[in-house]
Amino acid sequence: MKILIAEDDAVASQILQLTLERMGHEVVVTRTGTEAWETFDRAPVRVVVSDWMMPGIDGLEFCHRVRARPNTPYTYFILLTALNTGAQNYDLTTEAGIDDFLTKPLDATAIRMRLRVADRILWFTREVHQLKQLIPICAYCHKIHTAEDYWQRFETYIKQQTGSEFSHGVCPECLEGEMAKLRCAR
Known part of the structure; x- marks a missing residue:
């Protein structure tokens, strides 16, 4: 899978990049929310792993923009945070359209599991899209x-x-x- 990373911490970004590449993924790395959005807007990817707090736009605003971008296939969005993952943050992330979020420091097993979920969800969204392309028509009267x-x-x-x-x-x-x-x- 091609994955866009949006992470301003150079060490965390490099660890995440190496972890994802070892899992066999193609990785595009950006350092700010603004750079991440510009990169996504030029060439959308199906999975984003983004830090919450970044220079420029933050991870929530980045996700808002991804969700609002017209004619874009579904993108699975994972938000990284060092913050408390309490009820208020769950509400904020859900409203922004975040699919999942992980706390730092990242655990390779947790990210692998989330990416398996992402792969399944993206497969199902492709299937639904294909099924929506079919028009059930009567072979006799063409209704x-x-x-x-x-x-x-x-x-x-x-x-x-x-x-x-x-x-x-x-x-x-x-x-x-x-x-x-x-x-x-x-």
Whole structure:
């Protein structure tokens, strides 16, 4: 997995980088929240491990920006902190969109376990995305089965989803088929 590290402490950053690389991950290291955001904004990654307190923007604001970035696949976000992990901090991190947080100093087993969870969650988000791309359509009447459990005309469904309007015509093959039916009916 490609992982973005945002950590201003040089020693902690290097230890984390070496730990992740030994686990077989590709690592991109940044030293400030601002640098981390700029790096992510240029080339989003699927996993971020970020310090909470950093120069520039802090880890919570960095996560807010990641979550608000349009058309970005889900990013698993782990926040590192030397702070007390009490109820107030759980609330702050949850509101920011943080997936998990770890206290410093880091334990290699704990980070490995969190990354396994991240890998599973990212796999499931890819699966859900692929399933959302499928449109259940009746093979006979071509009505669409909606999430609300209704069968809707194809044109109505597409208009609601995309805003597109349809103009109807008849292709040459269908015209020939319909003309043949009319000739037989006489």
